[in-house]
Amino acid sequence: MDTLKRFYGFSLIFTLICLGLGVWYGVESTGTFAGTAQMLWIIVVLSILEISLSFDNAVVNASVLKDMDRVWQKRFLTWGIAFAVFGMRIVFPLAIVAIAAGIGPMETIRLSLNDPVEYERLVSSAHVGIAGFGGAFLAMVGLKFFFDGEKDVHWIEVVERFLGRFAALPAAEIGLLLLSIWGISLLLPDEEALTFVVAGLLGIVTFIAVEGVSTMLELHEEKQRLAGAVVRSGLGGFLYLNILDASFSFDGVIGAFALSNNMIVIALGLSIGAMFVRSMTIHLVEKGTLAQYRFLEHGAFWAIIVLGAIMLLSAKWHIPETITGLFGAILIGLSLLWSVRFNRRNPASFDHDLRGEQPAAH
Numbered sequence: 001m002d003t004l005k006r007f008y009g010f011s012l013i014f015t016l017i018c019l020g021l022g023v024w025y026g027v028e029s030t031g032t033f034a035g036t037a038q039m040l041w042i043i044v045v046l047s048i049l050e051i052s053l054s055f056d057n058a059v060v061n062a063s064v065l066k067d068m069d070r071v072w073q074k075r076f077l078t079w080g081i082a083f084a085v086f087g088m089r090i091v092f093p094l095a096i097v098a099i100a101a102g103i104g105p106m107e108t109i110r111l112s113l114n115d116p117v118e119y120e121r122l123v124s125s126a127h128v129g130i131a132g133f134g135g136a137f138l139a140m141v142g143l144k145f146f147f148d149g150e151k152d153v154h155w156i157e158v159v160e161r162f163l164g165r166f167a168a169l170p171a172a173e174i175g176l177l178l179l180s181i182w183g184i185s186l187l188l189p190d191e192e193a194l195t196f197v198v199a200g201l202l203g204i205v206t207f208i209a210v211e212g213v214s215t216m217l218e219l220h221e222e223k224q225r226l227a228g229a230v231v232r233s234g235l236g237g238f239l240y241l242n243i244l245d246a247s248f249s250f251d252g253v254i255g256a257f258a259l260s261n262n263m264i265v266i267a268l269g270l271s272i273g274a275m276f277v278r279s280m281t282i283h284l285v286e287k288g289t290l291a292q293y294r295f296l297e298h299g300a301f302w303a304i305i306v307l308g309a310i311m312l313l314s315a316k317w318h319i320p321e322t323i324t325g326l327f328g329a330i331l332i333g334l335s336l337l338w339s340v341r342f343n344r345r346n347p348a349s350f351d352h353d354l355r356g357e358q359p360a361a362h
Helices: 002-030 033-065 070-101 105-114 116-125 127-146 157-168 172-185 190-226 235-256 263-287 296-313 321-345 347-354
Strands: none
Touching: 002 033, 002 263, 033 070, 033 235, 033 263, 033 296, 033 321, 070 105, 070 116, 070 235, 070 263, 105 116, 105 263, 116 127, 127 157, 127 172, 127 190, 127 235, 127 296, 157 172, 172 190, 172 296, 190 235, 235 263, 296 321
16 A cells, blocks of 8 residues: 555545546536546546556666656656657647647637547557558667667567577668568558658657767766766756657557547547556556566567557558557466566575676667
8 A cells, every 4th residue: 555655645645636627627628427427437447547557667667767867867757757648649639730720829729629539530640650660760769679689687588589680780670671661652552652661760760869869978977987977867858758759659658549639638548548657657667666677678568669660551541549558467377477587486586687797688
């Protein structure tokens, strides 16, 4: 109970506030008990959907945060959540509509409130581009983890060792992803194919740019350390995590329209889910869960690759969000079970992991 209160207390309070706003909005907009109850139900379902789709996001966030300075950890968990909740769940869909329709921000807000059907159509019309960008970025995140010759902890050993051998080949993961994007584009109409390829390329370039900025910052900070300066690292990781969070939220925002085309209902439901992802991230970091369960991180990165692949394929075929969430849950669940089994069979190694003596799985 203390753990629940410590890590999830604020999220529970935030949930009650959002549900209260949902009741108020339901009464104001529908004026009926049935209409208000239906809105609340959709908000709850959307929040559960967002949590189920984003658990792998929490694990990956924790894997980056555990190596960041305490100050930057707090900045991500405060400023970052504001960006995730307000920026991606509210501003992002509005920006898509404004660009697609060529209208101003105030007109976009009016459209979302007064003509939700048209608003949904405009957001959905941008799906091919979003699928290309988000899918490519997430696929790069996952592939980069496994195309690593220095990684000495493997879960699916045959596959992961095979991928690790290609680490010496420059940009092997980029070549593989480019071939995948090109192959999917051949299945699309010409106009959509161009949009998809350009968006995919931008997703890859964005990943490379973020990695480049992170590397430059790390080199600069290392130079300062050698000169005897006190350095508080984390800006590169902060930028990386916020872009990663944005990519994870793409599918949730688009998928939410399968349940509702009301901007306020969607924002309330997804915001609750985003807040719980923040709480799960804090829980994983402070409890050292990644050290206790050595394959959990691997399961999360495999889930990211699957999510990226599903996003890319969704440019051609509609894939229900429940399937996406199910794949992620299965992979993470299996990696957790394998970790527990490993700890039982190797208690000495488990103790080393808890004390931080085992090399990280990177």
